[in-house]
Amino acid sequence: MQDVARLAGVSTITVSRVLRQPEKVKPETRDRVQAAVQALGYVPDLIAGSLSSRESRQVAAIVSTLAGSIFASTVEGLAQTLREQGHQLLLGTSEYSAASEEQLIATALSRRPDGLVLTSGDHTPRARRMLADAGIPVVEVWDIPEAPFDMAAGFSNVEAGRAITQFLVETGRRRIGFIGGQHEGDQRGRLRHQGYATALKEAGLGEPRSIADSTIVSMVERGARNLAMLMDRWPDTDAIFCASDSVALGALSEARRRGIAVPERLAVAGFGDFEFAGDFGLGLTTVRIPGRAMGAAAGRLILDRKRGAPGMVKIVDLGFEIVRRGSA
Amino acid sequence: MQDVARLAGVSTITVSRVLRQPEKVKPETRDRVQAAVQALGYVPDLIAGSLSSRESRQVAAIVSTLAGSIFASTVEGLAQTLREQGHQLLLGTSEYSAASEEQLIATALSRRPDGLVLTSGDHTPRARRMLADAGIPVVEVWDIPEAPFDMAAGFSNVEAGRAITQFLVETGRRRIGFIGGQHEGDQRGRLRHQGYATALKEAGLGEPRSIADSTIVSMVERGARNLAMLMDRWPDTDAIFCASDSVALGALSEARRRGIAVPERLAVAGFGDFEFAGDFGLGLTTVRIPGRAMGAAAGRLILDRKRGAPGMVKIVDLGFEIVRRGSA
DNA sequence: TTGAAAGCGTTACCAG
DNA sequence: CTGGTAACGCTTTCAA
Numbered sequence: 245m246q247d248v249a250r251l252a253g254v255s256t257i258t259v260s261r262v263l264r265q266p267e268k269v270k271p272e273t274r275d276r277v278q279a280a281v282q283a284l285g286y287v288p289d290l291i292a293g294s295l296s297s298r299e300s301r302q303v304a305a306i307v308s309t310l311a312g313s314i315f316a317s318t319v320e321g322l323a324q325t326l327r328e329q330g331h332q333l334l335l336g337t338s339e340y341s342a343a344s345e346e347q348l349i350a351t352a353l354s355r356r357p358d359g360l361v362l363t364s365g366d367h368t369p370r371a372r373r374m375l376a377d378a379g380i381p382v383v384e385v386w387d388i389p390e391a392p393f394d395m396a397a398g399f400s401n402v403e404a405g406r407a408i409t410q411f412l413v414e415t416g417r418r419r420i421g422f423i424g425g426q427h428e429g430d431q432r433g434r435l436r437h438q439g440y441a442t443a444l445k446e447a448g449l450g451e452p453r454s455i456a457d458s459t460i461v462s463m464v465e466r467g468a469r470n471l472a473m474l475m476d477r478w479p480d481t482d483a484i485f486c487a488s489d490s491v492a493l494g495a496l497s498e499a500r501r502r503g504i505a506v507p508e509r510l511a512v513a514g515f516g517d518f519e520f521a522g523d524f525g526l527g528l529t530t531v532r533i534p535g536r537a538m539g540a541a542a543g544r545l546i547l548d549r550k551r552g553a554p555g556m557v558k559i560v561d562l563g564f565e566i567v568r569r570g571s572a
Numbered sequence: 573m574q575d576v577a578r579l580a581g582v583s584t585i586t587v588s589r590v591l592r593q594p595e596k597v598k599p600e601t602r603d604r605v606q607a608a609v610q611a612l613g614y615v616p617d618l619i620a621g622s623l624s625s626r627e628s629r630q631v632a633a634i635v636s637t638l639a640g641s642i643f644a645s646t647v648e649g650l651a652q653t654l655r656e657q658g659h660q661l662l663l664g665t666s667e668y669s670a671a672s673e674e675q676l677i678a679t680a681l682s683r684r685p686d687g688l689v690l691t692s693g694d695h696t697p698r699a700r701r702m703l704a705d706a707g708i709p710v711v712e713v714w715d716i717p718e719a720p721f722d723m724a725a726g727f728s729n730v731e732a733g734r735a736i737t738q739f740l741v742e743t744g745r746r747r748i749g750f751i752g753g754q755h756e757g758d759q760r761g762r763l764r765h766q767g768y769a770t771a772l773k774e775a776g777l778g779e780p781r782s783i784a785d786s787t788i789v790s791m792v793e794r795g796a797r798n799l800a801m802l803m804d805r806w807p808d809t810d811a812i813f814c815a816s817d818s819v820a821l822g823a824l825s826e827a828r829r830r831g832i833a834v835p836e837r838l839a840v841a842g843f844g845d846f847e848f849a850g851d852f853g854l855g856l857t858t859v860r861i862p863g864r865a866m867g868a869a870a871g872r873l874i875l876d877r878k879r880g881a882p883g884m885v886k887i888v889d890l891g892f893e894i895v896r897r898g899s900a
Numbered sequence: 901t902t903g904a905a906a907g908c909g910t911t912a913c914c915a916g
Numbered sequence: 917c918t919g920g921t922a923a924c925g926c927t928t929t930c931a932a
Contacts, residue, residue, distance in 0.1 A: 245925065255903050260927060270901060285705060290682040291622045292925035295908050300619060302662075302683075310644040312847060320638045323665045332679065334630075335663045337651045351660065354618040355630075377613060464851050493851045519640060523792050523821045524852035573909065583919050588911060598917060620909030623924045 304352035321539025359546030397541035405439025417483035423470035425487025467494025483511035511572035526570025632680035649867025687874030725869035733767025745811035749781035751798035753815025795822025817842035839900035854898025
């Protein structure tokens with residue numbers, strides 16, 4: 245920066261101003277400085293800048309995985325929104341890691357991000373304390389928590405599970421099963437299951453028929469195995485709601501293998517509307533989730549807060565949508 | 573840090589040492605400092621640390637998109653490898669953005685990352701200069717460039733295109749088409765096409781039959797449209813190689829629509845082995861790409877270099893694999 | 901509209 | 917094994 249300043253015949257602070265608030269510098273001076281920046285190929289050091297200005301122009305996000313098209317679009321929406329407003333994304337994934345969310349949060353915070361995006365869920369007291377101490381905007385995505393830590397951008401998993409189950413009821417199904425969620429660590433799957441159970445009760449359709457054997461690694465295989473178990477136990481089942489589209493895909497394979505006609509004898513509904521849900525065979529009936537929009541909204545919430553926008557909304561409910569295709 | 577030092581009755585530099593090189597501090601002192609860190613809930617400031625130590629323990633990656641399961645696993649593999657070795661990922665996506673790769677590189681470099689991961693391709697002279705000036709390890713992924721900028725972790729797209737085409741030839745196909753790649757901006761698709769054309773020539777099978785209408789947004793739709801165009805123009809085509817699995821998925825739909833039997837009358841091969849390639853209908857014959865491994869290798873190359881590992885490998889060829897399923 | 905000086909919180913370097 | 921002091925490269929005052 246000193247080199248640039250020298251070449252332009254100004255002081256370093258003027259160079260800084262040209263870069264950060266060009267309008268505060270006289271056009272001639274500005275041009276001279278910009279020429280010097282170009283000539284020297286100067287790249288500012290944001291680390292030094294951040295230390296000095298106490299803002300990092302960086303937002304951290306922690307997701308469990310990018311695989312399976314689940315959080316990928318959310319991360320993408322977030323990254324794009326941040327970039328458009330001059331911020332960068334610091335990404336942490338927790339998959340296959342013994343490191344607790346707590347640990348990941350601590351690591352992220354040590355970079356002094358201007359905000360943090362998390363998937364909603366239970367956070368430990370220690371995690372909550374760290375977040376509070378950091379004093380930065382925090383957005384939980386992929387659900388509307390009952391007691392949000394700070395802000396949230398998501399949809400109601402309970403309502404979504406209830407809605408798709410009601411949809412199955414409306415299409416004449418009476419013996420509806422559930423597979424593939426509600427295991428430990430899948431809080432959102434559990435919420436969907438809760439919605440499913442509620443809908444059953446409201447329709448007077450008896451007890452839930454749920455299988456959630458999580459000993460199988462792949463979601464698709466899990467879907468196949470779980471459907472098999474469910475049909476063995478409740479052979480007259482006429483519809484299933486799967487906790488995710490990949491589980492539904494596995495269930496469809498298993499149904500084909502067993503010669504169970506879909507949707508005639510068994511309706512299959514998924515969850516997520518993943519990229520190819522409409523592009524194989526009869527198409528998967530599912531619940532569309534605003535993945536990308538949640539990321540974008542999370543970015544906006546953080547940046548608005550940072551700007552000190554007045555009358556801030558804290559919870560953004562982006563809803564969901566039932567997409568009917570051939571499988572149910 | 574001063575608070576911690578005071579509470580532990582040591583100087584700040586000792587606190588720093590306990591955190592970064594615990595073995596250099598006497599156990600008793602160390603315990604006292606660690607207790608103080610706990611008591612105060614101290615979170616070190618990596619920004620200040622980076623400024624001082626001139627290493628950021630952060631690696632930047634720039635990919636075009638996380639959608640479509642293309643780069644997601646690579647990013648995940650990278651993030652995991654970095655995390656395991658105490659580094660963090662700074663992620664930039666270029667999608668839908670007018671900002672050039674150049675701009676993204678400049679932004680990433682301003683954080684002084686310890687390394688940079690890029691998808692291979694043409695980089696502008698200015699970009700190359702910035703990379704050179706930064707003096708950090710750079711890894712190109714998703715191809716083995718002829719003239720790598722620095723290091724590379726990938727596979728040969730040309731060879732992969734050649735191999736799958738040869739496979740189709742070996743299974744008795746003689747009039748083999750290509751759809752969905754080779755348009756502007758898809759350098760790797762072009763390389764696969766080149767391999768395809770080479771294989772045709774080697775087998776004496778005449779001129780390429782290629783369609784690459786890139787005016788359609790979705791890859792799946794593009795596959796459908798392109799297959800339609802190809803079959804209209806060369807009705808006797810008996811096999812196609814699709815530049816990606818999503819294109820292949822679209823082609824399969826279109827074939828179904830037209831009553832073209834797959835694989836009897838038309839063999840369909842994809843590229844990528846995306847997550848669900850084996851899970852719909854007859855299963856997609858495709859080329860499996862080591863997505864996650866490329867990310868992990870890229871991380872290792874950068875961290876090894878940083879450590880000054882001797883006799884460094886600069887190019888890691890992770891190969892590819894033909895996966896035969898029902899479609900070809 | 902521009903500049904001088906004083907940090908930002910940490911680590912490198914060199915002593916003790 | 918521990919500590920003092922001086923950076924690291926920039927931005928924030930506060931003045932001119």
